[in-house]
Amino acid sequence: MAGKEVAVLWLLAVLGSVSGGKVLVWPVDNSHWLNMEYVLKELVARGHEVTVLLPSCFLILNATDHSPFRFEVVEVPISKKEMAATLDESFYFWFYEERELPLWKRIYRVIQLLSKLEAVTKTICDGVLRDKMLMERLKASAFDVLVADPLVPSGELFAEMLGIPFVYTIRFSLGNTVERLCGGLPAPPSYVPAILSRLTDKMSFTERLYNIISYFLQDLTYHHLFWRNWDQYYSEVLGRPTTLCETMGKAEIWLIRTYWDFEFPRPFLPNFEFVGGLHCQPAKPLPKEMEEFVQSSGEHGVVVFSLGSMVYNLTDEKSNVIARALSQLPQKVLWRYKGKKPEALGSNTRTYDWIPQNDLLGHPLTKAFITHGGTNGIYEAIYHGIPLVGIPMFADQHDNIAHMRAKGAAVELDFGTLKTEDLVDAVNTVINNSSYKENALRLSKIHHDQPITPLDRAVFWIEFVMRHKGAKHLRPAAHHLTWYQYHCLDVLAFLFTCAAIAVFILVKCCLFCCRKRGRIAKRKKE
Amino acid sequence: MAGKEVAVLWLLAVLGSVSGGKVLVWPVDNSHWLNMEYVLKELVARGHEVTVLLPSCFLILNATDHSPFRFEVVEVPISKKEMAATLDESFYFWFYEERELPLWKRIYRVIQLLSKLEAVTKTICDGVLRDKMLMERLKASAFDVLVADPLVPSGELFAEMLGIPFVYTIRFSLGNTVERLCGGLPAPPSYVPAILSRLTDKMSFTERLYNIISYFLQDLTYHHLFWRNWDQYYSEVLGRPTTLCETMGKAEIWLIRTYWDFEFPRPFLPNFEFVGGLHCQPAKPLPKEMEEFVQSSGEHGVVVFSLGSMVYNLTDEKSNVIARALSQLPQKVLWRYKGKKPEALGSNTRTYDWIPQNDLLGHPLTKAFITHGGTNGIYEAIYHGIPLVGIPMFADQHDNIAHMRAKGAAVELDFGTLKTEDLVDAVNTVINNSSYKENALRLSKIHHDQPITPLDRAVFWIEFVMRHKGAKHLRPAAHHLTWYQYHCLDVLAFLFTCAAIAVFILVKCCLFCCRKRGRIAKRKKE
Incomplete structure (x- = not known):
């Protein structure tokens, strides 16, 4: 039949010359890597060779031995210790100082931290460019595509120098400035809330005023203040007058790590693909001890609690406030927490250094997820249809929880003023008020009901760029x-x-x- | 393996509860129906019941006997003859008067014709609404979705009255006014050319000026002048203050009948799907006589020539200009032409009342396609990678050819001033200058290299709306x-x-x- 022939033709067209490609990767440290890794593993599974450029100071890429990727380690004059100290400093600021310092000191600290981050990035970038042997080797390898995270500059510069097309994978840039001003993504401030504004798509007059000012200030900070001196750097390296933004704007495809189950509907361009939740998977069986604990919860079920990989210690006071709240719940609680065991810890609560979060969220007995609101965790909750109690701390976490609240699948708590009864009430609300579960299940259905999976879409467009040496028709x-x-x-x-x-x-x-x-x-x- | 499990889960989610739905259709006459019919046939093939509301005056829907659809014929006080006369009058204006009348008379005629079309539409709409038995029957049928072409109002009104979600399938509205002002589609006039402007996405200052004025005038004509009195009509029928635009804006999904192989990249919204070329298919074998004629062309190959289904007669002078040109080509020519045989017709040219256009364009010996530039024909050429000689006449045909010229796959000729040597030169250019063929093949590759076919995407989103009773998360x-x-x-x-x-x-x-x-x-x- 004609329909089948077309389908076969299509399949052949799609499958033709896609395996055996060469992919170069410019990663970003920490949780950003987790998401990118899934796409890269799928590329390897489909027969491509993936080479990761790895600055010697990066923290996350320790286990290079059993990795399916090739690694090109770039020696840079920064030690892992120094790198960790820089990241810790940023983290300390967002976690503690940002709440306590007066405004002018906060602004000063932000500028100071961003400058430090910029200096580190430039050192790393220099490390690659000065290594002539490495550059020659990369050129000789004739890569088909470079995959980069544009959180910090560099990837697009290497792609330009190697003369290969590049694809971005990104959650967001400050103020969406890179996507908007460099990528051409339209963002009407009347219904597209600025990043870090904590707003939703339905705004009052005052909120729209605040939103416009947010966009303006973030553009000013990000684009005009910090990245301006990259223009000269890029021009010098490439030997022609150019700007960072112009170079970034050459990205063939922008893989955005959200989807319409989480994102508010907004205008976008044909070279933007929303592939949120590509790392989510059906739950695997739990370790025996954990499964027994979960099963012991009976009809009440369990609550999963994690403040993410970056929060490994709380003050005694805070950990006891939390432990006391958890002890009052009829559910069993699995708490990912590395710090000192709080005295108020109830018999229904167990702490773990690490939990198989996705498998736990996919367990039929799981009733709620208490989370800091990182995108990866939120997507696992969406995937499995679990309502949330959000305790956002920094970066996009407030935004993320604001999205889930607007969609009726989360209750938000303030970490600074958190009281025992607030947490108890919040968990009881999302479990006992059925609308939260219904909304979480609705989002889950939306997530699962896509023409093809986010992971397949992400891989398809990277392979498309490899097959066609770009995607200029979408530009x-x-x-x-x-x-x-x-x-x-x-x-x-x-x-x-x-x-x-x-x-x-x-x-x-x-x-x-x-x-x-x-x-x-x-x-x-x- | 986890990956496979996910794929199976996904498939189950997608396939779950999709068959056995009930689809109501509000069609538009003429070539618009052709495209919609493909989607509807696919819906039937997937087990849905498709019911077409058919005004008794519609011309295209004669063959209701062997159709896979159910038809609900709506008796309206307009005869098929009157309907044909109204359409012929419009056609005559665009084809002849528009070139010859002075500006003020042209504007007067456009207003006159649009008023006539509006009156016809209102009579048809009344026909449905006054038929209480029909409305009761439709209500009792409990349709899951209504599919409509928003070229003329009505479909959305019926959907509202029946309380069912609706999906639009549309090529464009005048000035994209419906998509922009009612659907919320952003269209920056600096790089999104207005419909009927004949511009491309790269515009000079003067062209941008002209573009802005085009948008303004088309919005004024379409939205504020002609459809304004529909607001009152809709408010009366629905029994609450509303507007045509507000009602149209409730469309769950907008299926746009183009794709990025043809369209210039532009911003769009998540509830807009570009499904151009969904009617294209691999070529089937030609009738024996035609295949022999094609094979007799030897290495030179053949040229396919059609000015569409609406041009059935030319002046003797024009037909001879064309025939003389065709006779000078080394190729064999297959000309779809119902009119009087021109005297200058060469031995290499055969005229046909009808040609299997898609099968001919997909024939390995076909070298070029001379076309008026209708979207359906252009998509068949894109699908099979055939370069074009465009002789646009009216409506969107100038725009369509402008798109294909900008993409380097077409040469454009002016029908009014067409000379024999122009046509000979144009055909020789697109055949002998290899860049035209290369660009046509490039577009073809882009068209075939999509994650899933346009037809599957169109059907997926209609089924999505049926499964979820809408697609509010994309609004x-x-x-x-x-x-x-x-x-x-x-x-x-x-x-x-x-x-x-x-x-x-x-x-x-x-x-x-x-x-x-x-x-x-x-x-x-x-």
Whole structure:
């Protein structure tokens, strides 16, 4: 039948010349890597060779021995200890200082931290560029595509130097500035909330005012203040006048790590693919001891609790507030917590250094998830249809919980002012008020009901770029325009001038006629 | 393996409860039906029951006997003859009068024709609404979804009355006004050319000026002039104050009949799916006589020529200009032409009342396609990678050919001033200059290299709406905003006012200080 033939043709077209490609990767440290790793593993599974450029100071990439990837270690004059100290400093700021310091000190600290991060990035970038042997080797390898995280610059520069197309995988940049100003992504501030604004897509007048100011300030900080001196760096390296933003704007495909189950509907471009939740999987069986503990919960079920991989210690006071709350729940609680065991820990609560979070969230007895609101964890909850109690701490976590609250699948608590009864009430609410579970299940259904899985889509577009040496047919012509041309300000100015001249001439003519009449009338009187 | 389990889960989720749905259809006459029919046939093939509401005056739906659809014929006080006369009048205007009439007469005729079309649509709409038995029957049928073409109003009104979600399938509305102003589709005029403007995505200052004016005039004509009195009609029927645009904006999914192989990359919304070319299929064998004629062309191959189903006669002069040109080609030519055989017809040219266009374009010996530039034909050429000679006549045909020219796969000719040598040169160019074939093949590759076929995507989203009783999670919050809120004009006005007040106070303070100083100085002098 014709339909089947078409399907076969399509399959052949899609499968043709996709295996055996060469992928170069420019990763980012920490949780960003987790998400990218899934895509890379799938690429390996499909027969591609994946080479990861690995700065010697990166923390996450310790286990290079049993990895399915090739690693090109780049020696940089930064030790892992120094790298850890820089990240810890940032973390300490967001976790503690940001709440306590006065505004001016906070701004000063943000600028200081960003400058440090920039210096580290430049050192790493220099490390790659100065290693002539490495660059020669990379050139000789003739990679088909580079996959990068644009959280920090560099990836796009290497791609340009190697003359290969590149694909971004990104959750967001500050103010979505990179996506908007470099990638051309439209974001009407009337219903697309700025990153870190904690707003939803339904805003009052004051919220829209706040949103516009948020966009403006984030653009100013990110684009004009910090990355401006990258323009000169990029121009020098590439030997032609260019900017960081122009180079970033050459990304063939932007793989965004969210989807419409979590994201508010917003305008986007054909070279943006929303592949949120690509790391989610059906639950695997739990370790025996854990399964027994979970089963012992009976009809009440269990609550899973994790504040993420970066929170490994709490003050005694805070950990006891939490432990006391958990002890009052009828459910059994599995708490991922590495710190000192709180005294108030109830018999229904067990702490673990690490938990198989996805498998636990997919367990039929799991009733709720208490989370800091990291995107990966939220997506696991969406995947398995589990309602949330969000205790956001920093970065995008407040935004993430705001999204889930707006979709009716989460209750939010403030970490700073957290009281025992707040946590008890919140967990009871999301478990006993059925609307939370219903909404979580609705999001889960939306997530599962896509034409193809997010992971397949992500891999498809990377392979598309490999097959076609880019995806230029998806690149909007907006990239050729200046900002005032983009907004048609020149045309509007012209139209306004024409209108003004027309009005001016009209008024002059009227005045002239009036005067003439006046004179004639005067003469007649005389 | 986990990956496979996920795939199975996904498949189950997608396949779950999709068959056995009930689809109601509100079609549009002529070529618009052809495209919709493919989607509907696929829905039937997947086990759904498709019922088409069929006004008794519609021309295209004669063969209801062997159709896979159920038909609900709506008796309307318009005869098929009157309907044909109205369409012929429109066609005659676009084909002849539009070129020859002076501007003011042209505008008058457009207004006249649109008013006639509106009157016909209202009569048909009344026909459905007044048939109480029919409405009762439709209500009792409990349809899951209504599929409509929003070229003319009505479909969305029936969907609202029956309380079912609806999906649009559309090529474009005048000025994209319905998609933009009702559907919320963003269209920056700096790089998204207005419909009927004949522009591409790369525009000079003058072209951008022309583009903005085009949008403005088309919005004015379409939205504010012609459909305004539908607001009252809709409010009366629904028994609550509403507008046509508000009702149209409730479409769950907009299936747009183009894709990025043809369309210029532009911003869009998550509830817009670009499914262009869904009707294309691999070529089937040609009728014996035709295959022999094609084979007789030898290495030169054949040229396929059609000006579409609506052009059935040309002046003797024009048909001879064309025939003479075709006779000078080394290729054999298959010309779809119902009119009087031109005297200059060469021995290499055969005319046919009808040709299996898709099968011919997919024939390995086909070298070029001379076309009026209808979207369906262009998509068949893209599918099979055939370069075009475009002789656009009316409606979107100039735009379509402008797109294909910009993509390097077509040469354009002007029908009014067409000379024999122009046509010969154009055909020789697209055949002998290899870039045209290369670009046509490039577009073909892009078309075939999609994660899933356009037809599957179209059907998926209709079924999604049936499964979930809508697709509200894809609906942007822009629908809740007034036009000035959408553009944040209220916020900008507030900010401007604040800035003006600040400047005013500053100036006043400065003046006050200056005066005070002046007075002190004066006193000192005294």
